[in-house]
Amino acid sequence: NQHALPVDIFPEDVAYVALGHLHLPQTVAGLAHIRYSGSPIPLSFDESHYPHQVLQVDISPGQAACITPHLIPRSVGLLRIPNSHSFGTVDDVLSQLAQSPFEADLPQHQQPFVELRIRLQQPEPGLRQQVEAVLANLPVRLLKISTAYSGSDHSLADTDVDQRLEELQPLAVFQRCYFTKYAETAPDSMSALFNELLETLREHA
Template identity: 45%
Template sequence: MRLLHTSDWHLGQNFFGFSRYYEHQQFLDWLLNTLTTQNIDVLLIAGDIFDTANPPSSAQQQFYQFLCLAKGRIPHLQVVIIAGNHDSPTRLEVPTPFLNAIDMRVVGQVQRQQRGMDLEQLLVPLYHREGEIAAWCLAIPFLRPNDVPRVEDADDAYLAGINALYQQVTALAKSKRAENQALIAMGHCHLMGGEVSSDSERKLVMGGLETLSSHIFDTEIAYVALGHLHFAQAVGAAHIRYSGSPLPMSFSEMHYPHQVVVIDLEGNSLQRITPILIPRTVNLQRLPEKPAPLADVLTLLAQQDWPLVPEEQQTYLQVRVLLDKPEPALRHKIEQVLQDKAVRLVKIETSYPSASTTEASPLSLEDVSQLQPEDVFLRMYQQRYQKSPDNVLLKAFHELLTTNMADES
């Protein structure tokens, strides 16, 4: 049996105000062809299908059109989908009756019964093409505090509850599986030791410990398909993996090796793990690589020659400028240089000279009481730009201060 693991699509994302519909469609078209050429039996989508809990209709149509095309092209394909922390669990589960009818299972949240949690709902049988069960999939979505069992006397009841839920579902799977049937686990969580993309990954727990140990996964589980961390990586063991996001979600991810993961099972054993790189259809670029003075940056931008392509295919550009004084017309000057170029300016990052290593003496309460507005202005300017303001700026400050004092009187 061959499975393909992917996650963190974030359909419907706007990148600094620009729609990524085109990029996502290119990825989905590529994925559809990959499912066919790689002869995939099961597609595992480990959460964050959408970028927001209330995605635009275009993103939802894009997703369900892909699923229909995939089933039409590969009639035997099974799909298992879990919700991530960006997804709405209930919204994701709305089309469940239709998806179940075409061998697709979606688990948005943990369902409760009178006697407790519905563990059966979290366990999905995976079938050979001949119709026999080949594996069992623990399909566990992003877990909120109300989704987990209560564990008494735990240092962290939430994390202990997550561990308990995985143990309970694993025990159920073991009780059902026959000889030579593999166990597969899915989750949308943050494992301890995982490399984080801080610019784009939303914290799963506000306050307190939020990372889980890879030891929550039983040693008999052949492969663990995870979502949430955007960097493709193994954590704790080679078979416990994040597939990573298919597109860079921020400039910090521009050098990530975006990929999907193909898993080969033989009986109850893992035979191979094969990453497949995803082609990038729209580039992200930083100019310059390190912040530089504005005059140098403008010269560099003027020298660039981006290819003429439709706007949806144009490079996303981040400009990095080193300033030594306020520059009110900064954006205007950069936009003027770029106005006839086929590039999308999405971010201007400003930085300033490093602060002096000599620390100023702390002020006493008496010193603070004697500070005048000009003293505060001069201190703040020196701290930011490592020099004193010029006469023009100082004169403007005095005029502003005089006008303000006149209005108060």
């Protein structure tokens, strides 16, 4: 659990130092023989652009290590829509998905994984069904739907309240959380469902 270790902890006569944990290939302090080789596959969509590789290290007595990177072919593609850290509307994201070029003849185990990043104005219970309707005829596999909301960016802890959290009734906490996230009052139907869920939990407590 140490971070930013000084490079001088490694003896000068060490031929090669292989470090782990970091997923992005990189040298340490500009020294070619001390480096993180990186992960051989992307472990998240954020890593889809990393140069995944293995390193071949040839060591001969009295000589500097010869380090040769070998790039690893991507066996399964990763597609994020939009292709950034931003979010798009449901219509924009689904339109972009439908128009994306895909290889139609790929076997299922080689079809790319897709992450959709969608910004909503309010909860959309039928969102997944909308997405699956578009995906039905596409040679891709849905891995994740990430959503963001256009309401307030503040958390409940940032909201000025005249009561401590433990003094509030559960429904009041739910309603404040809903308003904080969506910038509007929770519909009566949502509050009723929350109360129903709360009663179910109490019955099984």
